[in-house]
Amino acid sequence: MQTTILMYHMIADPLDSIEAVLCRTPDAFRQDMLQIRQSGYQVVPLASVLDCIAGKNDLPEKTVAITFDDGLACIYENALPILQEFGYPSSLFIVSGCVNGYNEWGKNFGLPRRRMLVSSEIRALAESGMNIGAHTVNHVWLGKSKKDVATKEIRDSKAELEDILGQEVSTFAYPFGDWNQMARNAVIEAGYTGACSTMPGLNKKNTDPFLLRRAEIKGGDAPWKVRLKLRFATSDMPPRPPIRSTLRKLFSKKTDESV
Template identity: 35%
Template sequence: MTWIDPLSRALHRQAGQHGPVILMYHAITPGKLAPEWPWAVSMQRFCDQLDFLAGEGYATPTVAELVAAPATAWRGRTAVITFDDGYLDNLAACEALHRRGMRASWFVVSGALGRTPHWRDSGRPAGRMLNAAELRDMQAGGMEIGSHTVNHVRLTSVDDPSLRQELADSKAALEDALGTAVTSFAYPYGAWDARCAAAAAQAGYATACTTCSGWALRDADPYRLRRLTVFNTDTMSMFVRNLSFGDNQTSFRKLLRYEFVRFAQAFASRP
C-alpha cells in the first residue's frame, strides 16, 4: 500500500464518529500513473483505497441498503462506494471489489447503454459505456444499479415535462433491462434543487445522491445524500483525511485553519 503520513493516520482515528460517507468515482484507468481526467483514478490507487477501507474495518453497503436501514445500523465505519455514468473501464473496478468481498452502487445513463456517450465532457474515457448484459452480471454479483437519467442532462435546466421524462424513462428502461426495481438515483453534474428532489420521489426513487461534500446522512433527507468526490490528484494521505473529516479536499493548510478556528472558539468560551 502507498505510504500514508503519520498525522493523517492519527486523524483517521476519529473516522466513523459522524456517520457514513459516500465516495463518488467515475472512471478507473489501468496501471499506476495518475490519469489526466480529474474524475478518474488509476487502478493501483483504487485498489490501495479499497485495501485501506478493508483494513480499517469499513462496511461497504449499497446506497439502497444505506437508506433502508435505521441510522443506528451504521455506528461503525461505513463507506458507500458509487460510480457515475457507467464507463466500460468500471468492469475492472467491479472485479477488484469482488475480490475483496465489497459492494458498490452504479448510476448509469440509460440512453447510452453499450454506446459511446453523447454528452460533452472533455477528457473522459473513450469508447462505449457498459451494456445491459454487463450490468445484469454486476447486479447478479451483488452490485446495485441505479439511474443517472436518460441523457445526462442538468435537471435544474430542463422544464417540468422533460424532468419527469428523464427520471421516469430512465427508471423504466433500466428496470426492463435488469428485471428488478431501480430505486436509487444520482443527479447528473450534481445539479439539483427542491423541484428535482420532489420529482425524483414522485418518479418512484427511494434515494438520490448529490455531489455536495459532507457526511452522507447529514441532511436526514434520502434525496439529498452527500458524497465525497475521489479525484485523480488525491494522494492516499488526502484520501484518509477526507474520510476523517467528511470533506472533498483536506489540504494541510485547510486543516491548520480548521484547528485554529477550533482553538479560537475554545479560548473565547473560557470564563
C-alpha cells in the same frame, strides 16, 4: 450512524489530462479498497444507508458506501474484479440513453470518447450484487431543465434500466450533482427510494434520503487525501496551505508505505 459515501467515475488509466481528474487508476482504486479495510471501515450497501435513515436498522460509526457515476465499461472491466476481490458491495448510476454506446455527453467537456456498458454487462454487474441506479437518459443538468424534460429524464432512465435488468431500479444520482426542489420532487414522484447528490458531508440519521451526501475521490488523490475524505467526507481540500500541510501530516502516517 455517520456514513461516508464515496463517489468515483472511471476506474481506468486516463487517456488525457482532461479526464485525468475523473479516472482513478485500477492500482489506486485497489489501494483505496485496502485503505478502507486497514482503517477499520465496514463497506455497506446504499440500501443499508437508506434503511438507517428510514429508521429500519442501525449502522455503526465507521461505515462507508461506494458509488460510481455514469456507467462506463471500465466499471465492468476494471472495478468489478477488485470489488469482488474485497467482497465489497457498491452502487452504479447509469446514463441509460448511452448504454450499448458511448459517453456522448462528454463531448461538450472535451472528454475522450469511451465505451459505455452494454446490457449484458449491466446484468452481470447486478448479478454480482452491485446495485444499479439511474443517472438520467442523457446526463442532463436537471436543475437547469424545464419540468417536463427533467421529469421525463428521471422517469425514462428508471424504466429503461428496469427493462434491461428485469427488476426494479430504486436509486438515482443527479448528473453534475445539479438538482433543485423540482428535480428532487420528480425523483420522489418517479418512485425512487433515494438519490445521491455531490454535496460533501457525512450521512446521518437526519440526512435527506433524496439528497445523500458524497465525497468524490479524484484521479490524482494521494493516500492521505483518501483517508481524510473517508473520515470527514470532504470533496475539496482546505484552500489554505498551512491547514493542508497539517492535515497531510496528520493523515500521512504509517500505512503510507503500503498504500
